[in-house]
Amino acid sequence: MTFRVRPATPDDFGAIYEMAKLTGGGFTNLPPDRATLVEKLARSEESFSRTEDIQSDDLYVFVLEDPKAKIIRGTCQVFGQVGVRQAFYSYHVSTLTQTSPSWARRSVTRC
Numbered sequence: 408m409t410f411r412v413r414p415a416t417p418d419d420f421g422a423i424y425e426m427a428k429l430t431g432g433g434f435t436n437l438p439p440d441r442a443t444l445v446e447k448l449a450r451s452e453e454s455f456s457r458t459e460d461i462q463s464d465d466l467y468v469f470v471l472e473d474p475k476a477k478i479i480r481g482t483c484q485v486f487g488q489v490g491v492r493q494a495f496y497s498y499h500v501s502t503l504t505q506t507s508p509s510w511a512r513r514s515v516t517r518c
Contacts, residue, residue, distance in 0.1 A: 408473065410480060414455050415468040417448050422479035423470070436484050447484070454487065464491035 415423065427439040438444070447468055454465035465487030471480045489495040503516045 409475075410471050411474050412469050412471055412483075415448055415451055415470045415482065417445075417452070419470050419479055419482075420444060420448060423448075423468075423482050426479075426482060437482065451484075462487050464488055 423437075424439070424441060424444055427434070427437045427444060430437055430439065432439055447466060450466045451468035454463075454467055457463070457465065467485040467487070468482065469485070470482050472478070473480055501518060503518065505514045505516075506512070
């Protein structure tokens with residue numbers, strides 16, 4: 408089975424919307440909201456058609472397609488820049504575990 412990655416088009420809306428519904432609404436970049444997805448596809452189309460050699464607040468939406476069956480199996484997005492339209496926050500949640508065998512102590516810190 409061979410798949411291909413290609414730019415998404417407005418014709419892919421149905422398949423992308425179905426995938427978005429499968430996320431349960433907790434996936435920020437793929438919300439099960441029709442208007443938001445239509446806007447993302449339009450923004451992507453605009454980004455792909457850009458002819459200037461500048462980086463802007465571009466969004467590129469791709470789909471993973473089975474070309475023989477013409478079925479969309481996945482999607483991804485690449486942001487040209489972040490923090491241009493709205494603030495961008497990134498969090499990293501981790502656990503630090505420290506052990507002292509000589510003191511027979513163990514410390515766990517969540518940060």
